[in-house]
Amino acid sequence: MEKKNPLVSIICLCHNHETYVREALISVLNQDYASIELIIVDDGSTDKSVDKIESFLKSNPLVAFIKNDLPKGNCTAFNQGLAKCSGEFVIDLAADDVLCSQRVSKGVESMIRKGVSYGVNHTMATLIDSNGKVIGLHDPKVINKAVSGNLYQVLIEKFLISAPTMMMRKSVLDELGGYDESLAYEDFDFWVKSSRNHLYDYTDEILIKKRIHKENYSKKQYSYRSKQMYSTYYICLKILHLNQSREEFLSLKKRLKYEIKKCIQYLNFKLLLKYTRLYITIIMKLRK
Numbered sequence: 001m002e003k004k005n006p007l008v009s010i011i012c013l014c015h016n017h018e019t020y021v022r023e024a025l026i027s028v029l030n031q032d033y034a035s036i037e038l039i040i041v042d043d044g045s046t047d048k049s050v051d052k053i054e055s056f057l058k059s060n061p062l063v064a065f066i067k068n069d070l071p072k073g074n075c076t077a078f079n080q081g082l083a084k085c086s087g088e089f090v091i092d093l094a095a096d097d098v099l100c101s102q103r104v105s106k107g108v109e110s111m112i113r114k115g116v117s118y119g120v121n122h123t124m125a126t127l128i129d130s131n132g133k134v135i136g137l138h139d140p141k142v143i144n145k146a147v148s149g150n151l152y153q154v155l156i157e158k159f160l161i162s163a164p165t166m167m168m169r170k171s172v173l174d175e176l177g178g179y180d181e182s183l184a185y186e187d188f189d190f191w192v193k194s195s196r197n198h199l200y201d202y203t204d205e206i207l208i209k210k211r212i213h214k215e216n217y218s219k220k221q222y223s224y225r226s227k228q229m230y231s232t233y234y235i236c237l238k239i240l241h242l243n244q245s246r247e248e249f250l251s252l253k254k255r256l257k258y259e260i261k262k263c264i265q266y267l268n269f270k271l272l273l274k275y276t277r278l279y280i281t282i283i284m285k286l287r288k
Contacts (some may be wrong), residue, residue, distance in 0.1 A: 005033075005108075005275060006087070006089060006110075007037060007085045007087040007088055008036050008088070009036075009081075009086060009087030009090045009106050009170065009236050010036060010099075010104075011078060011092055012039070012040045012041070012093045013022055013074060013077050013081070014040065014041065014043065014095035015042070015044065017044045017045070017095035018052050020097075020211065021096075022052050022055075022056060024093060024096065025038070025040070026253070028093070029060070030072075031099065031104045032104075032238060033105040033108065035159060036104060037076065037087055038063045039065075039084050040064065040066070041066045041081045042065075042067050043068050043077040043093075049095070050067060054203075062194075066080050066084070068080075072256070073181070074179075074185065074186060075179035075270075076257065078079060079179055079184075082170075082178050087132065088169065088171075089107070089170065090170050091103075091104070091166070091168075091170075092163070092166065092168075093164065094164060096282070097164045097208060097210050098211070100207045100208060102205075102207060103167075103208060104167075111169070115126075117170050117199050118169075118198065119168065119171075119195075119197075119198025121166070121203060122147075122161045122166050123163060123202070123206070123208060124139050124140070124165070124206045125162040125165050125206065126138075126206050126210070127211075127212050128209050128210070132209075135189055135212060136150060138165075139140070140160050140161060142267060143159075143226065147200075147202040148199070148200055148201055149199055150195070151200045152195040152198075153247060154251075155181050155191040155192055156192060156252055156254075157193050157244065157255055161200075161287055162272060164208050165207065176190070176193050183231040183234065183235070184227035185277045186232040188232060188233045190244065223266060226266070226268075229263070229266070230271060233275060234260070236255060239255075240252065241283070242269070242280070252282055252285070253282050253283075253286070256275055256282065258268065260279065
């Protein structure tokens with residue numbers, strides 16, 4: 001039997017988010033759920049983010065704060081915070097996003113009801129601009145009908161989930177060793193590895209405000225000589241070894257075709273060669 005009101009750890013990652021970080025932190029304080037620990041990690045900000053955080057800490061001295069003088073990257077910074085977590089559940093909150101007041105309570109309620117076989121809860125998200133104006137909606141049901149249960153094969157093919165909406169069991173993160181620090185981004189890798197052995201839970205409500213602005217890390221995923229594009233290739237290599245069925249290899253084939261098109265679009269011919277070789281490997285497996 002799980003605890004009725006388990007502790008939830010919220011890791012707020014900040015890198016040059018001086019304009020938004022206070023709003024993100026206040027959204028944690030405004031949760032209608034009491035059992036929360038907040039851990040702030042600044043990843044070498046060069047703006048006034050640290051000043052804003054330290055001002056917040058004056059009124060909230062029990063909040064943990066990790067300050068990196070130089071950027072370590074999102075995956076490493078998150079793992080620093082994870083090492084200090086005591087909660088049963090973990091939320092990875094970017095300092096430019098905002099939690100709705102019931103995000104934690106709704107997620108905990110659903111995950112406890114579903115049970116320990118469910119490793120991740122995710123939700124819909126309102127998309128807002130740099131001024132907080134609503135500009136769209138992330139509704140995973142529009143992308144794919146199946147949004148809960150065994151999502152491994154779906155997550156190979158489609159970026160179904162808005163990463164800020166996730167609430168993860170800490171046991172799942174511990175099982176995976178946190179985020180892979182060799183990668184330039186974390187979510188695709190986490191999705192496929194966690195969904196291999198754990199079910200996904202979905203709450204059909206808007207519980208996150210995801211901010212869209214020109215400095216979004218996700219906007220840099222596809223670009224000339226993008227480090228994230230190389231990380232996606234290495235994640236595809238992992239999927240090759242995680243797959244267990246013909247259908248899963250067909251899903252990987254679809255992913256590779258998409259990534260090959262992106263390599264051509266952004267003139268990344270070195271990576272295109274790597275993907276082409278991997279694609280041929282998949283074709284050979286499917287012919288057996």
